[in-house]
Amino acid sequence: MGTIDDAGGSETVRYVRFQSPHRNTRGHFTGIFGLVNNLAREGRLSDEQESFRRSNNSWYDIAYTDPSTVDPTIYDDETNPGAAAWFKPSAAHLLARVPGYLEILAAHDVKCVVLRSTDPGRVIYEDDVQVVAVPHALAVPARPIPNAIAGD
Numbered sequence: 479m480g481t482i483d484d485a486g487g488s489e490t491v492r493y494v495r496f497q498s499p500h501r502n503t504r505g506h507f508t509g510i511f512g513l514v515n516n517l518a519r520e521g522r523l524s525d526e527q528e529s530f531r532r533s534n535n536s537w538y539d540i541a542y543t544d545p546s547t548v549d550p551t552i553y554d555d556e557t558n559p560g561a562a563a564w565f566k567p568s569a570a571h572l573l574a575r576v577p578g579y580l581e582i583l584a585a586h587d588v589k590c591v592v593l594r595s596t597d598p599g600r601v602i603y604e605d606d607v608q609v610v611a612v613p614h615a616l617a618v619p620a621r622p623i624p625n626a627i628a629g630d
Contacts, residue, residue: 490596491567491594491595491596492566492567492595492596493564493565493566493594493595493596493598493609493611494564494565494567494573494592494593494594495509495562495563495564495565495592495593495595495598496509496510496576496579496580496590496591496592496593497509497510497513497562497590497591497593498513498588498589498590498591499589499590499591500589504555505560506560506562507562509562509563510576510579510580510583510590511535511538511579513579513583513588513590514531514579514582514583515531515535517582517583517586517588518531522586523582527582527585530578530582531579531582534575534578534579537575538572538575541571541572542569542572542605542607542608543605545563545603545605545608545610548603549602549603552602552603552610553610558602558610558612559612560599560612560613561602561610561611561612562598562599562610562611562613563608563609563610564593564595564598564608564609564610564611565607565608566606566607566608566609568606568607569607569608572607597614598611598613599611599612599613599614600612600614
């Protein structure tokens, strides 16, 4: 179903994320809900899978806050490049439904990995069950330094 990248080593794992192992056309790693929703948009889900997706997506919509409703720029590429949501350990009730999504992805041979980290990046949003973080490598975009003009 997925591989494990334990970025936390022997430390206590604080955050968990399920995502594609491959970057999408925007250069990001699509999360588990996006992967399943993409299959639905493509009309690839069986009636049973679509029913699961709809009912569980609705449950998630009620169970926790969509960070983009709090801050519409949270996933903006210029403001927060590479921002991604991570579950906290306190989200056990949310994580309990993830295996159904993983089963759908496996049935369609869509790869998904689970990442575990004590430090997913610069946290730009946090609530009781999740954080949204900009990966450290992307937290400060590289900017060219103007060349000095000789003789000035």
